[in-house]
Ligand code: FAD
């Protein structure tokens with residue numbers, strides 16, 4: 001089966017939907033998503049979306065905070081584009097129906113998070129992402145030019161080089177092979193322009209704040225197709241997820257600290273003043289490392305986040321979702337400190353793109369968390385991710401529209417998916433086992449504090465598992481679990497290889513072998529391409 005459209009958009013979070021809604025008035029869009037439409041990381045965002053909104057604030061201040069948080073690896077031109085595009089992006093979200101929280105005077109309420117010099121974060125209580133996703137998803141569902149394919153999982157990109165089976169000076173993307181999870185059929189989606197908006201890769205680690213969709217599929221697909229991938233060593237660990245055996249790393253928003261919560265040891269001692277002048281509102285990499293250190297030095301399983309001094313009425317009103325969720329796990333955050341630990345949260349690296357979201361492969365864009373635009377550098381500033389997704393969604397769409405009419409709809413003959421002699425797998429346990437092993441290995445050896453020895457050990461393990469996956473992949477029919485396992489293994493390998501390459505500590509990459517920041521040799525991105 002073959003489906004063709006002007007645009008193939010893979011992913012239905014803030015980035016994919018923003019792009020789709022911008023191009024759909026004049027072009028046909030096929031939008032595929034591997035679970036239900038709204039099941040995205042976007043939907044789980046809590047704290048909010050950063051932008052310059054108050055009169056005391058300025059674009060320069062937001063840009064400077066982004067540069068400082070990113071340990072000066074962020075690209076200043078991209079930072080300016082995103083920061084200055086913020087107010088328009090917010091207006092677009094509001095026009096699509098997003099309702100941000102207002103204060104008593106009727107103005108939008110602005111909250112604060114780590115690393116920000118001003119209150120500049122718009123939010124919808126503590127479920128900002130759910131509100132944004134609702135508004136955008138409803139608009140997309142109502143649009144006659146957008147066809148939505150839920151439970152469709154992209155397997156691999158189709159490129160001209162792949163079809164012609166030879167290397168090309170400038171490779172071109174022609175679409176993607178996509179697994180329909182219900183029928184198990186592999187469909188060929190052809191498109192003039194393909195957009196990766198597949199989100200992050202938190203699932204590569206054992207403990208993560210991310211939902212199950214975050215298996216780095218877009219990064220793995222782009223890498224296999226020959227696109228450059230950059231800065232994969234910068235996996236951000238969010239400092240505060242709930243420590244509870246059944247909670248699956250439920251996030252406690254940084255806005256809780258923004259509104260006054262304090263991190264404490266089990267004995268009640270507030271420790272962040274010992275690590276940074278901004279104390280509990282220091283950039284995220286510093287807070288996560290401080291917690292990791294406190295837990296190791298004191299032999300504790302967690303630290304505690306205390307907002308009890310703000311009073312029950314305030315806490316319940318400002319953080320209704322977090323309050324209710326914690327209560328289900330037996331923790332009343334209005335009355336007692338919350339046990340917290342760091343967990344993998346956001347991948348700052350990804351598919352390398354230019355200032356319009358264009359990858360190295362023609363007609364292939366990457367937007368949102370899957371991409372590496374240069375905005376986040378070595379550590380993302382809180383609430384800059386939704387902003388990047390909205391700004392680049394629009395910006396990439398405008399650029400793609402400029403060129404699409406000159407693109408042919410006649411592709412070189414694309415072979416349908418080769419099912420080969422694959423038979424149904426009855427060895428699901430192998431998938432689960434490899435999956436667990438990779439995630440544990442990444443958590444233990446490629447976490448908040450790294451060393452050459454641990455990284456090399458991780459790479460050896462991952463390479464061995466990859467060999468097994470390779471054999472398994474070609475011997476059995478593809479399932480979405482197997483696809484995700486293959487992608488997780490690829491992304492894990494890329495993270496370790498980038499981490500081994502960077503011989504310094506900067507932002508989220510801290511290694512005991514090179515504890516200093518080395519601006520002379522390493523103030524640059526780490527870029528990897530597949531060799532064919
Ligand atoms: P996503 O929203 O993750 O969407 C990815 C889409 O791609 C999904 O539809 C998925 O199904 C689809 N997909 C993936 N692989 C495939 C495939 N192979 N085939 C088909 N479809 C595929 N950022 C902020 O700025 N502010 C916050 O307050 C904030 N809070 C957060 C809280 C949590 C708990 C989490 C997890 C993240 C938070 N972030 C926050 C980060 C932010 O939410 C994400 O970085 C952002 O939403 C990513 O948007 P996206 O559109 O790039 O991808």
Ligand code: SIN
Pocket residue numbers: 045046047048252253254255346381382383384385
């Ligand atoms: C949070 O609410 O703490 C998440 C904010 C972010 O990841 O930007």
